[in-house]
Amino acid sequence: QKEVEQNSGPLSVxxxxxASLNCTYSDRxxxxxxxxxxxxxxxxxxxxxxxSNGDKEDGRFTAQLNKASQYVSLLIRDSQPxxxxxxxxAGRSGGYNKLIFGAGTRLAVHP
Amino acid sequence: GAGVSQSPSNKVTEKGKDVELRCDPISxxxxxxxxxxxxxxxxxxxxxxxxxxxxxxxxxPSDRFSAERTGGSVSTLTIQRTQQEDSAVYLCASSLxxxxxxxxxxxxxxxxxx
Numbered sequence: 615q616k617e618v619e620q621n622s623g624p625l626s627v628x629x630x631x632x633a634s635l636n637c638t639y640s641d642r643x644x645x646x647x648x649x650x651x652x653x654x655x656x657x658x659x660x661x662x663x664x665x666s667n668g669d670k671e672d673g674r675f676t677a678q679l680n681k682a683s684q685y686v687s688l689l690i691r692d693s694q695p696x697x698x699x700x701x702x703x704a705g706r707s708g709g710y711n712k713l714i715f716g717a718g719t720r721l722a723v724h725p
Numbered sequence: 726g727a728g729v730s731q732s733p734s735n736k737v738t739e740k741g742k743d744v745e746l747r748c749d750p751i752s753x754x755x756x757x758x759x760x761x762x763x764x765x766x767x768x769x770x771x772x773x774x775x776x777x778x779x780x781x782x783x784x785x786p787s788d789r790f791s792a793e794r795t796g797g798s799v800s801t802l803t804i805q806r807t808q809q810e811d812s813a814v815y816l817c818a819s820s821l822x823x824x825x826x827x828x829x830x831x832x833x834x835x836x837x838x839x
Contacts, residue, residue, distance in 0.1 A: 646826050657816055657830040658768070665825075702768065706826050711756060712781060713828060715768040 616641040618705050620716035629725050633690040637703030637716055640684070644705040647679060647686045648713065652700045662688060693723045727752065729831030731817050737837045738807055746802045746834045750819030757800050758820075758828060759792060760784075763813040771815075774800060775822065807838045 617640045627633045635649075646665050650658035664670045664677040664686070676689040686705075690697055700720045704713040730749045738744050750757050759771040770784040774794045785791070789808075794800040804811055814835050818828040 648827065650830075657814075657833045660827055660829060663825060663827050704768075711775075711820075711822065711826060712758065712770040712773050712784070713768075714770070717767040 616644075616705075616707060616714050618703055618714050618716040620701075620703050620719045622717055623720040624722050625719055626722045626724060627693050629693060629695060629723055631693050631723075633693045633697065633721055633723070635688040635690070635701050635703075635719050635721065637686040637688075638684055639686065639703075639705045639714075641705065641707050641714070642681075642684065643707050644714075646706040647677070648704045648706070649675075649677060649686075649688045650702040650704065651697075652702055652718065654699075658702055690721075693721075695723050695725055697721060698723050729817055729819050729829055731815075731831040731834050733834060734832060735835045735837075737839060740809060740838055741806055743803065743805045744807055744836065746804075746815050746836070748800045748802070748817030748819075748831060750798065750800070750817070751829060754819035754821055754829075755797065756820045756822050756828075757794060758818045759800070759802050760816045760818065761813040762816060762833075766813075768816065771802070804836075807836075809838045812836055812838045 649662040652658045662677040678687045700718040702718045703716040757774040760768045773781040789805045792802045814833045818830045820828045
């Protein structure tokens with residue numbers, strides 16, 4: 615059973631701090647990883663994708679992938695109250711196109 | 726450009742009735758996916774279309790669930806003889822299957838079976 619694991623949270627950080635969200639996966643064949651943000655009552659919104667080991671930065675967001683450790687993370691710099699949402703980690707396995715999602719981590723940014 | 730659209734946005738139906746949910750993917754996206762998200766649960770894969778064919782139906786929970794896609798575009802998910810456990814948000818996503826495999830979600834259909 616291919617799995618993606620996330621701490622459900624809530625992760626509470628003060629405004630302006632760095633939020634660090636983590637994800638582990640069981641399928642070594644997974645090649646691509648994605649972070650989605652989901653506000654309550656809304657559908658998931660893609661915020662980052664990462665395909666190779668290392669860091670990928672986009673604005674205040676940095677995704678990190680370590681395939682040897684089967685670990686993916688998302689850093690949010692200068693966290694804002696508007697970042698408060700559930701963050702979903704998803705992996706795509708080689709040969710398959712469906713995404714396997716973690717249960718999500720709820721992030722709360724307090725002023 | 727226009728994103729993924731889904732209709733209806735909300736559907737309330739009585740147990741035992743059939744329902745049809747519609748998804749219109751982003752123009753030019755060849756791949757289309759259906760997922761569902763039950764209250765407080767993660768996203769559960771249902772079915773994947775490449776063009777009009779469905780090479781992966783592994784997530785359909787029972788034979789009451791079926792889906793089709795026509796013209797490589799619009800897809801319909803049909804649930805027959807609905808049960809209360811079918812209540813969930815049904816999400817459709819689409820993607821290009823080259824360069825990246827990023828999936829973009831529609832707003833979802835909230836199905837409530839009474």
